Amino acid sequence: MAGESESRIPSGPAISWPxxxxxxxxxxxxxxxxxxxxxxxxTMGLVQxxxxxxxxxxxTGFIAFILVFIGSIAYLRxxxxxxxxxxxxxxEVGVAFFTVVLVTGPIWAKPVWGIWWTWDARLTSSFLxxxxxxxxxxxxxxxxxxxRRAMVAAVFGIFATLDIPLVYFSIWWFxxxxxxxxxxxxxxxxxxxxxxxxxxxxxxxxxxxxxxxxRYRLEAMRMEVDALRLEAxxxxx
Amino acid sequence: MSLVHAxxxxxxxxxxxxxxxxxxxxxxxxxxxxxxxxxSFTFNPTSSESRRFGPGLLWLAFLFxxxxxxxxxxxxxxxxxxLAALRLAPIDPFSILAGKMAANFLxxxxxxxILLPVFAVLxxxxxxxxxxxxxxxxxxxxxxxxTTGTVFSAVAAQARLRELLLPLLLLPVLAPVxxxxxxxxxxxxxxxSELSPVWLTFLTxxxxxxxxxxxxxxxxxxxx
Numbered sequence: 001m002a003g004e005s006e007s008r009i010p011s012g013p014a015i016s017w018p019x020x021x022x023x024x025x026x027x028x029x030x031x032x033x034x035x036x037x038x039x040x041x042x043t044m045g046l047v048q049x050x051x052x053x054x055x056x057x058x059x060t061g062f063i064a065f066i067l068v069f070i071g072s073i074a075y076l077r078x079x080x081x082x083x084x085x086x087x088x089x090x091x092e093v094g095v096a097f098f099t100v101v102l103v104t105g106p107i108w109a110k111p112v113w114g115i116w117w118t119w120d121a122r123l124t125s126s127f128l129x130x131x132x133x134x135x136x137x138x139x140x141x142x143x144x145x146x147x148r149r150a151m152v153a154a155v156f157g158i159f160a161t162l163d164i165p166l167v168y169f170s171i172w173w174f175x176x177x178x179x180x181x182x183x184x185x186x187x188x189x190x191x192x193x194x195x196x197x198x199x200x201x202x203x204x205x206x207x208x209x210x211x212x213x214x215r216y217r218l219e220a221m222r223m224e225v226d227a228l229r230l231e232a233x234x235x236x237x
Numbered sequence: 238m239s240l241v242h243a244x245x246x247x248x249x250x251x252x253x254x255x256x257x258x259x260x261x262x263x264x265x266x267x268x269x270x271x272x273x274x275x276x277s278f279t280f281n282p283t284s285s286e287s288r289r290f291g292p293g294l295l296w297l298a299f300l301f302x303x304x305x306x307x308x309x310x311x312x313x314x315x316x317x318x319x320l321a322a323l324r325l326a327p328i329d330p331f332s333i334l335a336g337k338m339a340a341n342f343l344x345x346x347x348x349x350x351i352l353l354p355v356f357a358v359l360x361x362x363x364x365x366x367x368x369x370x371x372x373x374x375x376x377x378x379x380x381x382x383x384t385t386g387t388v389f390s391a392v393a394a395q396a397r398l399r400e401l402l403l404p405l406l407l408l409p410v411l412a413p414v415x416x417x418x419x420x421x422x423x424x425x426x427x428x429x430s431e432l433s434p435v436w437l438t439f440l441t442x443x444x445x446x447x448x449x450x451x452x453x454x455x456x457x458x459x460x461x
Contacts, residue, residue: 076457132409139406142396152392155454156406159385162450163410166443170413173435174420 023206030203033196054104056201064094072157084150089215098130121175243328247336272298287360292422304404307386311394330456342383367425377440378418391458
């Protein structure tokens with residue numbers, strides 16, 4: 001039974017209920033703000049209210065991808081698996097938020113632009129970004145050994161995040177040379193709309209933090225189970 | 238052994254391995270030829286249409302070729318168990334990666350230069366007047382392709398389904414290269430022809446960003 005205490009990997013305490021409650025209250029307030037409190041947009045009407053969650057999800061997704069970058073670099077520097085757990089948790093949550101962006105976008109675009117999708121700069125780059133991090137997650141499923149998986153995923157994660165600005169600039173320059181579809185907000189945003197947007201962003205950030213925390217703990221526990229199983233099979237032999 | 242010297246040694250080794258069999262180059266050239274023929278069915282390859290779609294198709298064919306051709310770069314070492322021997326050498330680990338990148342760059346550029354005239358003839362594109370700037374664009378795009386491709390080849394070599402995985406990792410990351418090289422080539426074919434400084438700068442920055450990233454983080458991939 002020697003070495004039992006060292007081999008255990010700390011997965012951290014369970015998610016505390018107050019933090020869940022805070023995030024839910026934020027989410028409720030943001031929904032109230034976006035659906036009822038915010039003024040109705042003059043030309044687009046009701047469907048414009050999707051904008052608050054659409055934009056805040058995109059910003060939050062970006063932050064999650066930046067966390068992948070930080071986690072990947074920190075893993076390569078320290079070789080502590082906890083950084084890999086942060087990367088995988090952030091990548092999954094980031095992909096989830098970008099899925100929300102890619103689904104809510106067309107729902108808004110159909111009544112406003114009359115089409116579900118157009119190969120506009122921002123749409124194309126969001127789509128490509130989503131594909132990049134889906135590839136990251138697929139790569140992770142194809143490597144079994146934890147240390148090796150963490151290492152190759154970290155290198156690819158760094159390359160993928162470095163690609164984000166390049167993707168944006170290239171597509172932006174590429175598309176601005178072509179006729180552009182009319183994008184709704186040429187002007188400035190109403191003050192109250194800004195407040196609601198910020199509230200929504202705070203709420204989605206809260207959801208992101210919570211989900212990353214849960215997914216991180218799950219990954220840690222998975223490792224712990226694997227380690228225990230290995231130990232058990234060694235002891236029985 | 239200095240980095241440059243070690244890199245040159247690895248490069249020479251890669252070239253020697255390839256030119257003994259020439260299987261990689263031959264197969265890739267035929268593959269791109271097949272892609273070029275198949276593309277001709279997707280649109281009417283008249284002169285004006287070719288000028289519009291040709292550069293994109295050409296670059297797409299090169300990217301596909303790269304995503305298949307770079308596969309053996311690390312796989313060869315793995316099947317022969319020679320990567321461990323390379324790692325034991327008293328050289329900077331980055332030089333292994335750099336030598337392979339340089340070799341892959343030369344292979345890809347050679348394939349491109351052989352296929353460029355074929356493509357020009359088949360698709361009625363006059364490339365002679367713009368040959369020098371076109372080769373510059375080809376070289377800059379190919380540096381980006383070879384850099385990321387070599388690193389991802391090392392990534393994919395450690396995973397299952399590696400043949401399928403490499404294109405999956407490589408193609409989305411290379412989307413900016415596809416756009417920039419295609420647009421630069423389209424600019425060259427325009428009348429009057431112009432070499433867009435924006436896209437040249439962009440390709441150069443892509444190469445610099447990923448060469449630096451490969452230099453900083455690539456050597457982790459060579460660990461056992």
